[in-house]
Amino acid sequence: VESSIPEHMREAWRKYSPSGFTTKDQFETEIVRHIETTLARSLFNCDELAAYSGTALAFRDRLIMDWNKTQQRQTFADQKRIYYLSLEFLMGRALDNAMLNVGLKNVAKEGLADLGFRIEDVINQEHDAALGNGGLGRLAACFLDSMASLNYPAWGYGLRYRYGIFKQEIENGYQVEIPDYWLDFNPWEFARHDVTVDVQFYGWVNKYTDDEGKQIVSWQDGEIVTAVAYDVPVPGYGTPTVNNLRLWSSKASSGEFDFSKFNSGEYESAVADQQRAETISAVLYPNDNLERGKELRLKQQYFWCAASLFDIVRRFKKTNRKWSEFPDQVAIQLNDTHPTLAVVELQRILVDKEGLEWQTAWDIVTKTFSYTNHTVLPEALEKWSVPLIQNLLPRHLQIIYEINLSFLQTVERRFPKDRELLGRVSLIEESQPKTVRMAYLAIVGSHKVNGVAELHSDLIKTTIFKDFVRIYGPDKFINVTNGITPRRWLHQANPRLSELIASKLGSYEFLKDLTLLNKLEPFVDDKEFKKEWAEIKYANKVRLAQHILKTTGVSVNPKALFDVQVKRIHEYKRQQLNVFGVIHRYLAIKSLSSEERKKLAPRVTIFGGKAAPGYWMAKTIIHLINKVGEVINNDPDVGDLLKVIFLEDYNVSKAEIIIPASDISEHISTAGTEASGTSNMKFVLNGGLIIGTLDGANIEITREIGEQNVFLFGNLSEDVEDLRHNHFYGDYQVDPELQKVFDLIKSGKFGDEGSFGALIGAITEHGDYYLVSDDFNSYTKTQDLIDETFKNQDEWVTKCITSVARMGFFTSDRCINEYADTIWNIEPLDVAEEKQVRART
Ligand code: RUG
Numbered sequence: 001v002e003s004s005i006p007e008h009m010r011e012a013w014r015k016y017s018p019s020g021f022t023t024k025d026q027f028e029t030e031i032v033r034h035i036e037t038t039l040a041r042s043l044f045n046c047d048e049l050a051a052y053s054g055t056a057l058a059f060r061d062r063l064i065m066d067w068n069k070t071q072q073r074q075t076f077a078d079q080k081r082i083y084y085l086s087l088e089f090l091m092g093r094a095l096d097n098a099m100l101n102v103g104l105k106n107v108a109k110e111g112l113a114d115l116g117f118r119i120e121d122v123i124n125q126e127h128d129a130a131l132g133n134g135g136l137g138r139l140a141a142c143f144l145d146s147m148a149s150l151n152y153p154a155w156g157y158g159l160r161y162r163y164g165i166f167k168q169e170i171e172n173g174y175q176v177e178i179p180d181y182w183l184d185f186n187p188w189e190f191a192r193h194d195v196t197v198d199v200q201f202y203g204w205v206n207k208y209t210d211d212e213g214k215q216i217v218s219w220q221d222g223e224i225v226t227a228v229a230y231d232v233p234v235p236g237y238g239t240p241t242v243n244n245l246r247l248w249s250s251k252a253s254s255g256e257f258d259f260s261k262f263n264s265g266e267y268e269s270a271v272a273d274q275q276r277a278e279t280i281s282a283v284l285y286p287n288d289n290l291e292r293g294k295e296l297r298l299k300q301q302y303f304w305c306a307a308s309l310f311d312i313v314r315r316f317k318k319t320n321r322k323w324s325e326f327p328d329q330v331a332i333q334l335n336d337t338h339p340t341l342a343v344v345e346l347q348r349i350l351v352d353k354e355g356l357e358w359q360t361a362w363d364i365v366t367k368t369f370s371y372t373n374h375t376v377l378p379e380a381l382e383k384w385s386v387p388l389i390q391n392l393l394p395r396h397l398q399i400i401y402e403i404n405l406s407f408l409q410t411v412e413r414r415f416p417k418d419r420e421l422l423g424r425v426s427l428i429e430e431s432q433p434k435t436v437r438m439a440y441l442a443i444v445g446s447h448k449v450n451g452v453a454e455l456h457s458d459l460i461k462t463t464i465f466k467d468f469v470r471i472y473g474p475d476k477f478i479n480v481t482n483g484i485t486p487r488r489w490l491h492q493a494n495p496r497l498s499e500l501i502a503s504k505l506g507s508y509e510f511l512k513d514l515t516l517l518n519k520l521e522p523f524v525d526d527k528e529f530k531k532e533w534a535e536i537k538y539a540n541k542v543r544l545a546q547h548i549l550k551t552t553g554v555s556v557n558p559k560a561l562f563d564v565q566v567k568r569i570h571e572y573k574r575q576q577l578n579v580f581g582v583i584h585r586y587l588a589i590k591s592l593s594s595e596e597r598k599k600l601a602p603r604v605t606i607f608g609g610k611a612a613p614g615y616w617m618a619k620t621i622i623h624l625i626n627k628v629g630e631v632i633n634n635d636p637d638v639g640d641l642l643k644v645i646f647l648e649d650y651n652v653s654k655a656e657i658i659i660p661a662s663d664i665s666e667h668i669s670t671a672g673t674e675a676s677g678t679s680n681m682k683f684v685l686n687g688g689l690i691i692g693t694l695d696g697a698n699i700e701i702t703r704e705i706g707e708q709n710v711f712l713f714g715n716l717s718e719d720v721e722d723l724r725h726n727h728f729y730g731d732y733q734v735d736p737e738l739q740k741v742f743d744l745i746k747s748g749k750f751g752d753e754g755s756f757g758a759l760i761g762a763i764t765e766h767g768d769y770y771l772v773s774d775d776f777n778s779y780t781k782t783q784d785l786i787d788e789t790f791k792n793q794d795e796w797v798t799k800c801i802t803s804v805a806r807m808g809f810f811t812s813d814r815c816i817n818e819y820a821d822t823i824w825n826i827e828p829l830d831v832a833e834e835k836q837v838r839a840r841t
Pocket of ligand 1: 134135136139288289290336374375380452482674675676677678696
C-alpha cells in the first residue's frame with residue numbers, strides 16, 4: 001500500500017500504539033480526559049449526557065484498536081469474506097453492548113460510580129440507532145453480532161439514513177409520527193471522507209463498435225451523486241474480532257452548492273442540487289411488509305448497491321486475482337429483494353467495465369450471490385415499473401432484459417411444450433405498466449435461495465416459487481431458521497437471569513454455545529433455584545410496571561399476569577384478534593358478581609408497535625386499543641382484574657425492558673403469513689411462555705420445547721385457503737361471542753364507531769381474510785387455559801425453566817454457521833494467537 005509507513009520506522013508506531021484501558025483507574029482517566037478535552041466540559045457541568053459521551057468515547061477507543069487489527073488480520077489472511085447487504089440494520093443502543101462484548105461493564109460501573117453516576121442512567125442517555133422497521137432489520141443486527149462473535153470475516157453494507165424509523169406518540173388514542181433525527185452526537189460512526197463512490201443516475205446508453213471491432217456499451221450523462229462511507233464498529237462477544245458495518249451517505253458530487261447561482265442571488269436553486277442528492281439517504285421508508293414502488297426508494301436501492309459493489313470490487317482488485325476467483329473471495333447475501341439490483345450491477349461492471357464475456361460474467365455473478373426471502377405476502381413482494389427503471393437506470397434495464405432472455409431460453413429448452421410456464425416465470429410481468437419481478441430476478445441471479453423458518457421455506461417452494469423449483473431442482477431452495485443473539489437478548493436485557501443461569505452452569509460459556517442451556521433442566525426441581533427464578537421475573541415486572549406508570553399514568557399490579565404483544569401493527573399479525581379478546585374478557589368480567597370476580601386471575605394486556613404512516617387499518621387498530629384501554633382502565637367494576645396498556649414508541653431499547661417482564665406473549669398471525677417471527681424466540685429465552693398459531697418459527701419452538709409448554713390455537717396453514725373460500729361461498733357466520741364484542745363496539749362504548757366499523761366490516765362483510773372469526777373461539781378458550789395454568793405458579797415456573805433450557809437452537813450463532821457452511825462456503829478466522837497476546841498484556 002503506497003501510504004503505509006516504511007518498515008524501519010514501524011518500531012516507533014508499535015511502541016506508541018495505545019493498548020486501551022483494562023482497569024477501573026485507567027477507565028476513569030480515559031473518561032475524564034474525554035469529558036474535559038474532547039467534549040470541553042468539566043466536573044462543574046458534567047450531566048448524564050456528558051457522562052454517556054465520555055464513556056462511549058472511552059469504549060470506542062478500545063474498539064477502534066481491535067477494529068483496526070481485525071481489518072488488518074482479515075486483509076493478511078486473504079480469505080473469503082461475506083458481505084451482508086441489508087437496507088435495514090436495527091441496531092438499538094451500542095454502549096451497553098460494547099461494554100458487555102468487551103467484558104468491561106463492571107469496570108465501567110465502578111468507575112462511573114466513583115465519578116458520581118449510575119451506569120443505568122448513563123446507558124439510558126443513548127439514542128437508539130433505529131435504521132430499520134422490525135424483524136428484518138433486527139435480524140440483520142443479530143447476524144452482525146454473531147458473525148463478529150464467531151470471527152467470520154464479514155462486512156455489513158447499508159444506508160446511513162439521517163432519519164431512522166419515526167418516533168411514535170399517541171395523542172387522543174391516535175398514532176402521531178415525529179421525525180427521528182438521531183445523528184446529533186453519534187460516537188459510533190466514523191466518516192470516511194476519503195472513501196467515496198460516484199453513483200450515476202438517468203442518462204442514456206451509447207452502443208458502438210470501437211476501432212478493433214469490439215462492441216462497447218457506455219452509459220452516458222445523467223446525474224452523479226457521491227456516496228460517502230460511514231463505518232460502524234461491530235464488536236464480537238469475548239473475542240478480539242471487531243467487524244465493520246459500512247453505511248453510505250449521499251451528497252452532491254460537486255461537494256458544494258452552485259456558487260455562480262448563489263452570487264447572482266438565486267439562493268434556492270443554488271442549494272437545490274445539493275439537497276436533491278442528500279435526499280437519497282435522508283429517510284428510511286417506514287413500511288414493514290409493504291412495498292410501494294416510489295422512485296426515491298429505487299434510487300436508494302441503486303445508490304447503496306452501486307456504492308457497495310464498487311467497494312467490494314475495489315477490494316478484490318487489490319488482490320490481483322483473476323476474475324474467475326471472485327466467488328472464492330466474495331460471498332454476497334441479499335437480505336430480501338431490496339438489494340437485487342446488485343446482481344445487475346455486478347454483471348454491468350464485469351461486462352461493460354471489465355470486458356468479460358456475458359456468460360463468463362454471469363457464472364461469476366450467480367456463484368457470488370444468494371438471496372433470503374422473508375415473506376409470502378403479495379403486497380410485500382417488490383415489483384418495479386419498467387418505465388421507472390428505464391428512466392433512472394437505462395443500462396440496467398437492458399441487462400435485466402438480457403438476463404431474462406437467456407433465462408427464458410433455457411426454460412424453453414427444458415420445457416418446450418409449456419408456453420404458460422414462460423409467462424409465469426418471466427422476470428417481466430406483462431402488466432400495465434410492465435414491471436420487473438424482483439424476487440424472480442434475485443432467484444435467477446443467486447446460487448441459493450433460503451426461507452427463514454421451516455414452514456415458510458416449504459411454503460415458498462410450494463406457492464410463490466413453485467415453478468422455479470421445477471426449473472432449478474429442489475436443492476437450490478433451502479431453509480435457514482432465524483435466530484437471535486443471546487448476548488443482547490438475554491445477557492444484556494436480563495442480566496439477573498443470565499447471572500442465575502451462569503451460577504448453575506458454572507460459567508457464561510452458554511452465551512457462546514447456547515445449547516449448553518440444556519444443562520439447566522435438572523434444576524427444575526430445585527426449590528431455591530425456582531424461587532430465585534420467580535423473583536427475577538417479578539423484579540422485571542416491577543421495572544416494567546414503573547415504566548408503564550411513568551409513560552401512561554396507569555398503575556398496574558406486577559402480580560397480575562403480564563400478557564404482551566409487541567411488534568409492528570399489521571392485520572396479518574392480528575392485534576385486532578387480541579383486542580377483541582380483551583373486550584370479550586371485559587364482557588365476561590362485567591357479567592360476574594363481585595364474589596365470582598374474586599376467583600379470576602388478574603391480567604395486564606400490553607401492546608406496543610408502530611403502524612406504517614399510510615396504513616389506515618393498522619392505525620385504526622392502535623386507536624381501538626387505546627380507546628378500549630381508556631374505558632376498561634377506568635371502570636371501577638374491573639379494578640386490577642384487567643388493564644390494557646399501549647406502550648408508545650416500541651423500539652429495541654424498550655424491547656429490552658418489556659421482553660424480560662412478560663409472562664405470556666402473543667404470536668398469533670394467521671397461519672402461513674408470518675415467515676418466522678423472532679420476538680417469539682426472545683420471549684421464551686427470557687422465561688416467558690407464548691400463545692401462538694402454528695405459524696413461522698412457533699412451530700419449531702414448539703418442537704424444541706415441547707407442546708406442553710406452548711399455548712397453541714387456531715387453524716392450520718393448509719386449511720386457510722378453503723376457509724377463505726368458505727367465507728364467500730359457504731354458509732359463513734361470525735362467531736357468536738365475537739358478535740357480542742362487535743355489538744359493544746358498535747354501541748359506541750369506545751367512541752369512533754365509524755372507523756371501528758371498518759375493522760368489523762373487514763370481518764363481517766369483506767371475507768375475513770385473516771380468519772379472525774374462525775380462530776376466535778379457539779383463541780379465547782386457550783386464554784382461559786392460560787389463566788388456569790398461571791394459578792399454579794410452581795407448574796408455571798417449571799414450564800418456563802424447561803423452555804429456556806431447550807432454546808439452544810434459536811441462537812443466531814447456529815443460524816450464521818448454517819449460512820456459512822451451506823451457502824457462503826466461508827471459514828472463521830483463527831484468533832487464538834491474538835487472544836493469547838491479549839491475555840499476556
Ligand atoms: O415478517 C418477517 C418476519 O416474519 C421475519 O421473522 C423477519 C426476519 O426474517 O422478516 C420479516 N419481514 C419480512 N420484514 N419485512 C419483510 C418483507 O419482506
